[in-house]
Amino acid sequence: MSDAPTPAQTAAAGTSGTSMEFHPQPQGGRPKPWAFPAPDRSRLGNGLTVLRCHRPGQQVVAVDVSLVAPLDAEPEGLDGVATIMARAFSEGTDKLDAEQFADELERYGASLDAYADHASVRVSLEVPASRLHKALALLADALRAPAFPESEVERLVGNRLDEIPHELANPTRRAAKELAKELYPAGTRMSRPRQGTEETVARIDAKAVRAFYDAHVRPATATAVVVGDLDGIDVDAALADTLGAWTGSTAEPRRATPITADDTGRVVIVDRPGAVQTQLLIGRVGPDRHDRVWPAQVLGTYCLGGTLTSRLDRVLREEKGYTYGVRAFGQVLRSTADGTGAALLAISGSVATDVTAPALADLWQVLRTLAAEGLTEDERDVAVQNLVGVAPLKYETAAAVADTLAEQVEQQLPDDYQAQVYAKLAETGTVEATAAVVSAFPADRLVTILVGDASQIADSVRELGIGEVKVVSGN
Amino acid sequence: MGHTATPPPSLGGLTATEHRLANGLRVVLSEDHLTPVAAVCLWYDVGSRHEVAGRTGLAHLFEHLMFQGSAQVQGNGHFELVQGAGGSLNGSTSFERTNYYETMPAHELELALWLEADRMGSLLTALDDESMENQRDVVKNERRQRYDNVPYGTAFEKLTAMSYPDGHPYHHTPIGSMADLDAASLEDAREFFRTYYAPNNAVLSVVGDIDPEQTLAWIEKYFGSVPGHEGKKPPRDGTLPDVIGAENREIVEEEVPSRAVMAAYRLPHDGTRECDAADVALTALGGGESSRLNKRLVRRDRLAVGAGFGMLRLAGAPSLGWLDVKASGGVEVTAIEEAVDDELRRFAEEGPTPEEMERAQAQLEREWLDRLATVGGRADELCRYAVLFGDPQLALTAVQRVLDITPEEVRAVAAARLRPDNRAVLVYEPTEPSAADENDQSEEPAQ
Numbered sequence: 001m002s003d004a005p006t007p008a009q010t011a012a013a014g015t016s017g018t019s020m021e022f023h024p025q026p027q028g029g030r031p032k033p034w035a036f037p038a039p040d041r042s043r044l045g046n047g048l049t050v051l052r053c054h055r056p057g058q059q060v061v062a063v064d065v066s067l068v069a070p071l072d073a074e075p076e077g078l079d080g081v082a083t084i085m086a087r088a089f090s091e092g093t094d095k096l097d098a099e100q101f102a103d104e105l106e107r108y109g110a111s112l113d114a115y116a117d118h119a120s121v122r123v124s125l126e127v128p129a130s131r132l133h134k135a136l137a138l139l140a141d142a143l144r145a146p147a148f149p150e151s152e153v154e155r156l157v158g159n160r161l162d163e164i165p166h167e168l169a170n171p172t173r174r175a176a177k178e179l180a181k182e183l184y185p186a187g188t189r190m191s192r193p194r195q196g197t198e199e200t201v202a203r204i205d206a207k208a209v210r211a212f213y214d215a216h217v218r219p220a221t222a223t224a225v226v227v228g229d230l231d232g233i234d235v236d237a238a239l240a241d242t243l244g245a246w247t248g249s250t251a252e253p254r255r256a257t258p259i260t261a262d263d264t265g266r267v268v269i270v271d272r273p274g275a276v277q278t279q280l281l282i283g284r285v286g287p288d289r290h291d292r293v294w295p296a297q298v299l300g301t302y303c304l305g306g307t308l309t310s311r312l313d314r315v316l317r318e319e320k321g322y323t324y325g326v327r328a329f330g331q332v333l334r335s336t337a338d339g340t341g342a343a344l345l346a347i348s349g350s351v352a353t354d355v356t357a358p359a360l361a362d363l364w365q366v367l368r369t370l371a372a373e374g375l376t377e378d379e380r381d382v383a384v385q386n387l388v389g390v391a392p393l394k395y396e397t398a399a400a401v402a403d404t405l406a407e408q409v410e411q412q413l414p415d416d417y418q419a420q421v422y423a424k425l426a427e428t429g430t431v432e433a434t435a436a437v438v439s440a441f442p443a444d445r446l447v448t449i450l451v452g453d454a455s456q457i458a459d460s461v462r463e464l465g466i467g468e469v470k471v472v473s474g475n
Numbered sequence: 476m477g478h479t480a481t482p483p484p485s486l487g488g489l490t491a492t493e494h495r496l497a498n499g500l501r502v503v504l505s506e507d508h509l510t511p512v513a514a515v516c517l518w519y520d521v522g523s524r525h526e527v528a529g530r531t532g533l534a535h536l537f538e539h540l541m542f543q544g545s546a547q548v549q550g551n552g553h554f555e556l557v558q559g560a561g562g563s564l565n566g567s568t569s570f571e572r573t574n575y576y577e578t579m580p581a582h583e584l585e586l587a588l589w590l591e592a593d594r595m596g597s598l599l600t601a602l603d604d605e606s607m608e609n610q611r612d613v614v615k616n617e618r619r620q621r622y623d624n625v626p627y628g629t630a631f632e633k634l635t636a637m638s639y640p641d642g643h644p645y646h647h648t649p650i651g652s653m654a655d656l657d658a659a660s661l662e663d664a665r666e667f668f669r670t671y672y673a674p675n676n677a678v679l680s681v682v683g684d685i686d687p688e689q690t691l692a693w694i695e696k697y698f699g700s701v702p703g704h705e706g707k708k709p710p711r712d713g714t715l716p717d718v719i720g721a722e723n724r725e726i727v728e729e730e731v732p733s734r735a736v737m738a739a740y741r742l743p744h745d746g747t748r749e750c751d752a753a754d755v756a757l758t759a760l761g762g763g764e765s766s767r768l769n770k771r772l773v774r775r776d777r778l779a780v781g782a783g784f785g786m787l788r789l790a791g792a793p794s795l796g797w798l799d800v801k802a803s804g805g806v807e808v809t810a811i812e813e814a815v816d817d818e819l820r821r822f823a824e825e826g827p828t829p830e831e832m833e834r835a836q837a838q839l840e841r842e843w844l845d846r847l848a849t850v851g852g853r854a855d856e857l858c859r860y861a862v863l864f865g866d867p868q869l870a871l872t873a874v875q876r877v878l879d880i881t882p883e884e885v886r887a888v889a890a891a892r893l894r895p896d897n898r899a900v901l902v903y904e905p906t907e908p909s910a911a912d913e914n915d916q917s918e919e920p921a922q
Binding site for chain 2 (some may be wrong): 056153
């Protein structure tokens with residue numbers, strides 16, 4: 001970091017006769033030790049894996065359950081059945097009907113969320129510690145004995161169908177949908193919307209949900225992560241008569257198909273006549289967490305577009321004012337020990353319609369300059385200090401810790417993975433970080449999705465030479 | 476009302492101490508050594524309600540300028556130094572206040588205090604046309620991204636304008652209008668700083684793994700010499716009659732994905748017992764999966780994709796109860812409104828059941844626990860109660876006040892306020908999307 005300028009005693013405070021006394025920039029004290037928490041791992045009699053982690057002071061306990069029910073296990077033509085199943089977990093059990101279940105949950109100040117993703121179905125409970133046991137009983141019933149009533153599933157399907165037009169109208173969601181379609185081979189699950197299309201969702205009924213549940217949901221392949229202030233709570237006892245009472249067959253985990261993508265440089269404009277901004281999503285796929293390059297890629301990607309002072313925003317926002325903010329990120333799609341996984345590497349943001357082409361030109365220039373000149377030592381240092389330094393803030397809440405621990409399990413990573421990443425980030429040099437980010441974002445291998453007014457932007461985008469330009473209807 | 480089923484969670488023995496510097500800066504400290512982090516939060520008692528006609532959005536635009544450097548901080552240095560120290564930071568502007576906050580690893584607390592003091596005392600030495608023009612464009616893009624380019628994105632702005640009369644300080648929202656953002660001058664920004672950015676118009680809270688004595692010494696060292704000044708203009712009076720008196724309705728025909736009914740109800744001012752009662756009422760009616768509106772409109776009658784109430788607590792003007800219903804395909808607006816009114820009428824007559832009281836209070840209590848789970852959340856709440864109500868200690872007892880509300884108070888506030896003649900209603904009717912050009916589906920070569 002650059003040092004502070006000489007204290008400016010003479011600078012006018014601007015408002016009154018007396019002026020402020022300036023002092024030099026303080027130097028930090030000695031850092032206090034902090035480490036990403038190490039969970040205790042155990043296994044219940046029914047085969048359920050349990051990770052637990054005591055976080056003093058965190059009175060809202062988080063319980064994340066990960067089920068090996070990946071999207072590519074959905075039967076042909078039934079995209080969305082994993083999503084409907086996840087939602088239907090809270091629609092009644094063998095003891096309570098759907099409304100009673102919602103009543104009980106909220107009576108304890110608890111919340112239950114569930115969603116289906118490429119790697120797994122995740123069910124997340126959060127509840128004040130004093131009511132953990134009661135809420136665990138509800139969660140266990142939902143997983144062990146879901147009722148999946150026909151009428152409730154039918155309602156969830158109708159609700160999901162009603163949601164789809166809202167998603168398509170949202171520029172960010174619309175861009176993500178188009179990128180998936182462009183990037184992954186036609187016919188693969190990854191190329192299609194995560195929560196299904198109008199056509200596939202309409203086919204889902206209670207029978208299909210039950211069949212998917214029977215085939216993929218069982219304690220032997222599931223993991224429960226319990227994080228929070230567990231002081232004075234007998235977690236073993238609370239688990240024994242709740243999630244411990246869940247039974248099911250043993251089953252071999254599935255083998256995932258390798259992720260491939262076509263990153264031939266090209267542009268797709270999703271036409272939105274009259275849009276005042278263009279939503280950008282520029283991406284490809286690359287190394288995931290099982291690749292040794294991951295920490296260097298995290299570091300380099302942060303330098304490119306992790307924050308307002310990263311390279312992209314320094315130009316696009318703070319110099320040109322084209323945007324409220326553009327970010328570069330790596331997001332694991334699926335990560336497996338056998339190395340068949342991948343991460344989506346992308347740049348996302350929105351820019352005013354009339355500066356779309358100039359903004360893209362600047363963005364590409366940032367990428368080319370980065371490839372030609374590399375990162376600076378200062379940039380690397382600041383990025384490491386931020387990425388490592390913010391860890392205690394990022395993992396203040398129980399939910400944040402539980403999410404990362406569950407993610408590690410879903411991605412077949414060791415329980416100390418995140419702790420190791422912090423150690424590795426600190427050892428990663430400027431050269432490695434440069435190589436990783438340049439290889440993650442090659443200027444000629446990026447698929448660009450623009451959701452915006454084609455009549456205003458198409459011609460000028462063509463002139464940029466960042467790939468063939470195709471216009472599709474936004475409707 | 477207490478919880479009979481299960482013991483309530485404890486608030487963990489939080490405490491706060493209060494101090495005041497000679498220049499008028501109020502300071503609130505709260506110790507918690509469980510995690511080596513410290514939050515710094517600074518609330519300035521200025522928001523969009525202080526803006527004048529023709530200069531809406533100025534408070535928020537100004538907030539952006541606070542990150543553009545000061546006497547000892549170059550350009551984006553505020554961001555660079557905090558992030559380089561492993562901290563995170565931001566600021567935000569609402570109707571009633573502007574806040575700035577840094578969450579730091581505990582050993583970097585002093586840096587955050589130095590940075591906040593530098594801009595409080597010397598922003599104008601660095602403020603120039605270049606940053607003004609740049610941040611004007613950034614804020615206009617923020618407006619486009621968050622409001623103008625999103626379906627229903629301007630609903631809040633419309634309903635606010637319908638709920639508070641023309642000329643009322645809360646008639647416009649903090650983002651402001653494009654025309655006013657264009658019109659704001661560098662001199663306006665300078666004048667805004669001179670008027671509102673003073674130690675005696677701010678509250679500073681520091682929460683977390685701190686040594687209170689050392690922290691207070693640093694605060695005295697860095698902030699102590701920033702001159703205080705009077706001359707702040709009080710905001711225009713936001714008082715309005717309890718009830719609007721007649722429904723105010725607008726139909727918006729726009730390219731949105733579905734019909735929607737939104738409404739804003741005029742509610743009691745924040746800081747009153749009636750406001751807490753209204754919070755419980757809105758939670759029982761529309762605050763979750765088990766709420767009346769969700770059960771009726773989403774589950775039983777299947778009229779809506781989602782139906783719920785939110786609440787905007789305001790201290791200087793009536794609060795707003797915020798209804799949002801997105802219709803299911805093909806459902807008519809009248810069916811939705813009849814169901815909503817039916818539920819509100821019944822609730823006003825019968826009040827909440829004991830089970831509904833228990834659920835609503837458990838949910839509100841949980842919201843508090845979530846807010847207090849981070850040092851940043853706690854620092855913000857301490858500032859809120861200090862700035863708006865003059866007493867930060869009220870933050871530590873807020874949840875108890877919500878738990879003390881009785882079913883009769885909930886019924887009474889619903890009967891008095893959740894009525895058709897006390898709301899602004901915004902109905903969205905989708906229009907067909909503009910016809911796409913024939914070429915739109917075709918592929919064309921790049922060059």
